[in-house]
Amino acid sequence: MSGQPLSTTLSSALARALQAGRGQFNARVAEACRSQPGFDTAAVDALLCGPLDQLAIRAAAVDAERANSMLLAAFDVGLTLILRGKAELPLVQALWANVLPACLPLALRQPRDTLGNLFNAALYLQSVAGARTVQWAQEMASLGGHCANLATLRGLGQILAWRAGVAHFRSGALQVAHSLPLELAHAALAAAPGLDIATVLDRLASGPWFDPARPAARGLRVVHEVGGFSGFGGPFAQPPEVRALADGFVLRCADRHWYLCADAFGAVLHAGSAEEFAAGSAEAGALTFRGGEICLGDARCALDLPAEGLQLVCGPNTAAACSPHSHFIRLLALA
Template sequence: MNLTPALTEVLRGGRAEFNRRFAVGLQRYNGIDPAAFSELLTGPVDHIVGAVAKVDNGAVPALADALFDLSLALLGQRWIGTGGRAPAVLAGWELIADKAPGLLAQQPQSLLTAIANALVHWSSFGGGEYWLRTLATLAPRARSVDELLRAGQVAAWRHGLAHYRDSALERARQLDPELLALALTVPPADWKDEMLTRMARNRWYRPDKPPQAAPRVMLRVGAFVGYGGRFAEPPLVGSIDGELLLHSAGQRYSLHADVFGANVQAHSDGKLAPAHELPPGWRIEGSVLLSPEKRFPFAEHGAITSSAVTIDTLVLTHAWSHGATVVALL
């Protein structure tokens, strides 16, 4: 293997221990390909170590330790490597090494683990390509690992992980205005503190777009299990203690939606009484939703089967569709 001197020195000095760890990994994870692990060491791991060694050679031993163990575990669990379910993990590690080697030198284990966990999570939501692009902007500007991770969660919310909304808003309040603006893909020169207040009050407000009139159909959420979704049959919408839920085939799912995206998360087993709620003055006629000002036809999805409303959101389900429709009321 042709490795950078920094990684070569660490592997040579700890050869017996690294060999022991690899043997344990072979026992723990069936089917680890030694050649695939070798490719990780000579490729991404070597690149990351080389980038950090340029700014802090003293951090290399701890970094190499973390990379060795995490790479072995992720390869064994089939997250990375050929056919891996979260190949972007390696790109995320290399991005941090290139853009913020000093931060990686400070806390290699925690930062590598956080990036890996984030991209494993993103593997269920499209892979995280746009999140990584924003992270590349944030990383060189963050003053600490904690600040980068806070900004990273805000960026994850911005790029569609609506279930992070509440925690991301809390972290947003702790960020420097420039870093916050960048996490939300707003030009820093255009950022105003009042924007965050408006975002907290109105889930359909976007600081980087002109305002749009409500009511309006915002998005569809959910899909058939055969197409990567969670629903075995068309869902129905209801609520428990004010929380919007979708029900399909005996399973309940919490619904998370705002201007940046929507998704469903497993909630609990059991039935859910379908709701038939509408804002005052609205009505349903078959597959058509009618407000006092607008008409929303959904003929391609079949008759509207249930509807639930909150102060700012209306959710509809349909007879022929495994997705629900989300309507912004603000």
């Protein structure tokens, strides 16, 4: 490919695939070189000698006839990732090493769709601050093999992405969960043993703070700390202000606005607008702060913020606390 011999010996499975599709493989590399002056062909060698070689060995063991077309699709994926500078992402590496082998039967039947969906999902998750990508990859590797078709694999990925902290997928993922096989849905939602899936789905739909893995967690409690100082890599240049909407919060910091979406699995910031902020509520409702504790009726919860300038904002299921002394917002589940 790069004109230099590869540094390691390739498996016979990959060598056969390269031999069979020599023209196509070379054309892909030539196109990549054209599109990006200084394209690093050493990265292509690394792709071939690393993930592709391992994949070829496994694929040949499962279905040798379909291995070549799957490897060509995988090569396209690898090249695209190299061109976009994403090939070295840990999540991408985890997909090659663990997730793809688990989904190999499906990848052999529908290579381009399976690989495209998995790696697009990886790139998406990588772009969501706070998403637990390692958890997603581990659970995909563990459950991906139970997916009989692509639709199920896609549904599984969506539910696991939600559970990995992509809170704004909540309503869509809940719908998808109804369409998965019951056992797979139970496992995907990490429901505690003994909880039946119908109950889990009902309770998930009834409020954002039910976690099927910890069904007993209830009451007023701090569930997330969101934010951080931009000087340390966080989103806020100064402590933000907050307003409540029906389905989340809007934050204002200097002249920028964010929309905060949160549930039991995570909290994600999106771009917001001044209009949303103006439409939000700054009411604290029945919440009070006394002696370092937030109080709601008889319920109490410790809060590590000073009383001075503390802003409490109450939404339908969640409260937010922010302080002029902190770049982080504390989110509290109300029930």
